[in-house]
Amino acid sequence: MPHDVDLIILLAVGFGFALIFGYIAARLRLPPLIGYLIAGIIISPNTPGITADIHIANQLAELGIMFLMFGVGIHFSLNDLVQVKRIAVPGAILQIAVATVLGMLVSMLWGWDFGSALVFGLSLSCASTVVLLKALGDRGLLDSVNGKIAVGWLLVEDLVMVLVLVLLPATAVLLGGTTPAEMSSDQSIGMTILLTLVKVAGFIAFMLIIGKRLVPKIMQIVARIGSRELFTLTVVACAVSIAYGSYAIFGVSMALGAFFAGMVVRESDFSHRAEQETLPLKEVFSILFFVSVGMLFDPAIIVEQPVHILAVIGIIMIGKTLAAMALVLFFRYPLNTALTVGASLAQIGEFSFILATMGLALGLLDNEAQNLILAGALFSISLNSVLFSAIEPVLNWIRQRSHLARLLERSNDPLSMLPDEVDQDYLKDQVVIIGHGEVGRHITQTLMQQGIKVVIAEENREIVEALREKGIAAVSGSAIEPGVLIQAHIQHARLLVISPMDLLDIHKIIDTAKLLNPYIQVLICAETREQANLIRQENLGEVYYAKEEMAKSMSGHILGQIKLAHDSNH
Missing domain, CATH: 1.20.1530.20 (Na+/H+ antiporter like fold)
Incomplete structure (x- = not known):
């Protein structure tokens, strides 16, 4: 050839084979980078057939x-x-x-x-x-x-x-x-x-x-x-x-x-x-x-x-x-x-x-x-x-066959139980909040400012420790485990608030909560519009979806401003 085309050859065959084997890997539900590695093996000097310039590579x-x-x-x-x-x-x-x-x-x-x-x-x-x-x-x-x-x-x-x-x-x-x-x-x-x-x-x-x-x-x-x-x-x-x-x-x-x-x-x-x-x-x-x-x-x-x-x-x-x-x-x-x-x-x-x-x-x-x-x-x-x-x-x-494994999960863990200083009078008519992410934090802060009692169930142990240092009742563990809801005294709670999570986990939490407290009210924060619709169809509880609530809040504000302008003109 009249000029050096090693780079073009490398790009052409490299991307070509990477596309083919990356697609195959993805179809097999494997990471595409497996396909890219295989593409490199095929065009390497170590295998017969097309060979690309390894120094440029x-x-x-x-x-x-x-x-x-x-x-x-x-x-x-x-x-x-x-x-x-x-x-x-x-x-x-x-x-x-x-x-x-x-x-x-x-x-x-x-x-x-x-x-x-x-x-x-x-x-x-x-x-x-x-x-x-x-x-x-x-x-x-x-x-x-x-x-x-x-x-x-x-x-x-x-x-x-x-x-x-x-x-x-x-x-x-x-x-x-x-x-x-x-x-x-x-x-x-x-x-x-x-x-x-x-x-x-x-x-x-x-x-x-x-x-x-x-x-x-x-x-x-x-x-x-x-x-x-x-x-x-x-x-x-x-x-x-x-x-x-x-x-x-x-x-x-x-x-x-x-x-x-x-x-x-x-x-x-x-x-x-x-x-x-x-x-x-x-x-x-x-x-x-x-x-x-x-x-x-x-x-x-x-x-x-x-x-x-x-x-x-x-x-x-x-x-x-x-x-x-x-x-x-x-x-x-x-x-x-x-x-x-x-x-x-x-x-x-x-x-x-x-x-x-x-x-x-x-x-x-x-x-x-x-x-x-x-x-x-x-x-x-x-x-x-x-x-x-x-x-x-x-x-x-x-979990079905190993008593040791069940003990390993919760054995002698002080954070899996509410501290002794949380008295029994506090654990009546409280709001149990599952998860202390962005949504859970805002709800907890608002309720506590109004003097409403809350108990937090959170998987992240460091968050639970930080909450307890602030004097907030919190228990560590996954709320799909009945023991966590029992520790949160769900049987005496007036309300259960569930932060955004997988629908299957929501089902498990509500089933346990209703078994222990049939009359408890349930509020659910949905992750997606589809999830919100499914929860409404199944009548699991009151559903809130962030974008819907934002749209309602903005619409209310706009209508209020229009009404205010209309009243001022008259």
Whole structure:
């Protein structure tokens, strides 16, 4: 050909096969990224047929990593983390430690050295943000207590992995690897680590002091012009420029730069618009990232090292899951929370790929280790939906057959019972409110201002502890469990208020409440218009739907203003 078309070939065959296999994966109810990885395997040098240029793919993958980390940063919410910090922070750190140790023990049994074993174990310890958010979203669990714990847990994992990405190049020589080209080989390990931490601290300070103010200001100025393409260009330029600047000026990884770029964009009033405008570009480069990762995978390892692959899958799907479940139960959360968090973390993804790529570049991992990590990701992501589907049947089976499991859920838990200072006179004609989210908070505040007695039933233990510190009667647990409603003294309540939740759970709560108190009034906050209509049809109680109530309130206000204007004219 008269000119070089390697990039066009890569894009054509990469996107073509990614579309085909992504569609097949979606039809099989698997995450599409499985299809993207398979597309990469097909066009890789390790398989016969069409072969794309892996060097160009790796450069495009760098952009993919930037946009993935930018997406993690723009989704990072300290508020989400604060709500579940007491379980998410220690739980995630301990679970990472357990998974890393398991990975190290197995790999050292295979004869690997300490440095390789450490990076390998860390690669198996971190779950995929993409897979987790999709799995929870598909099942409507993102806004549930279990979903928030899983997301908060993953946020901590992400922060730990960002720290690992920062420190790994500086400690590579100490672990038996090679010094990155940008670092001096004459410096001592201690000095290298100290300089790295100083540079990172300098970069973080720069972003928090200057970037946090400058980036939102630039976005505001561009937004006033009204040009959509200029706004999109501004966001992309911020992501890529900050990522590259962090590397060129401060010497930190471009992945960390992109992460902080996302965080400062989140501080802007235009963060939602920025996310929406750059979503197609982020998706495109993310697909190229997964395709390039697939191109590195050699399928021959499935035949050559089946026992090693089974061990890796066992660590990811059994070791990590059991460790996470044990930690959740230790923090006295119910069994369904333990199963949900365990299933959420029983896979690995993008951080594992980034760590594997960095480990290979630093001489800490070889191709076999990278292939084992990729195989573990392929199988664990493929089987993750099966684990989620098994949660309810397993939960029911355990509760029916295991007295120990039932004890584990509520054993000697002081938060599952109302405190002694709540006297019996208080527990008559009270309002029982299920859930203390945004709706529950407003209702509780309004009722208490009017001197009306309330009892809150809430799954999030930290919220229950905070309520009790304020002197508000609250009990921890899922209200679908009869014991929680009994503790809230539903049998003496005048009113039951149910915050937005799944219709099946609403049915269970009302059935228990009516059994204990046949004459209790029920008020239900519906999540959707369809749910509101179903509740009305089934006559479960008085229904309120946010958009309907807002429309009624606005209509009443408009009519009042028109009447006022009419009266003033006469």
